Amino acid sequence: MKVARINIRTTDGETLGLKEAMLVKDKGIEGDKNAKGGERQLSLLPLKVREDIEKEEITGLCIPRFTENITHTDDARFKEGERYTLGEAVIEISGIRKKCFSQCENIIKNKSCTLVKSVTYAKIISTGIVGINAEIQPFTGVKGKGKL
Template identity: 30%
Template sequence: MKGKVVAINISERKGVPKKTIVQGMFRTDHGLEGDAHAGNWHRQVSLLGIESIEKMKAIGIEGLCTGKFAENITTEGIALWQLPVGTKLKIGETIQEVTQIGKECHTKCAIFHQVGNCVMPTEGIFTKVLKDGIVKMGDEILVLEEEKVL
């Protein structure tokens, strides 16, 4: 299964839309350098498919773009929420492992208030970085088989 990176997004604070950057440095056991969600925990990097964003546009929500749902990596071509926890992904120079599918939304964050709904709780995923590297817009995303990771 293959996909591609549509955008890399970053923010200095949690709970706000992220701005798109051309490339980002992703560090092992940390995540995207300079991002508010980075750190040594299981949700270092968040990913959301452009297909999910397009679905929200199709129901009439205006002003949506990459980063609006606070995702670090906007993807295309992979049904992220169908990947099992533990799946390894080669994204650009990095290797990342899926650690969580979706999330519970305890409070309605700025994103929810701006767009009126959020797809991250059901269609976004989280990863931890296993191998450092740069990820750029347009990079390929490969779902790795276990033996290719070792």
């Protein structure tokens, strides 16, 4: 699995696509207005879901407002507690699924939402740079030549 896109939100709400970014331990992506720590330091979404959103094949209240930090090339299912290398950084999956708003048409109509099911959140365990096409791989306990 590889990184297809990297995004941040600026303090004025603008979404910026980046070629590479610094993932900061216990915070989030450097320059992202949401880089404040917590359990949701990083959001990940499969490229197929992002493409479906862009084609307007997925609808809902939060669709136009949601932008993931990392768009990845696989439909792999992550599990809470698993760790991955993401470029030079190490992340730990901290949440699966996005919360939905009760006002959303999907909730009101009892429709399933692909976005809700596909978003994964992570904490940054070790700082590092990630770029487009960087590999996302299970963490083996060794980062570079040394351990975490």
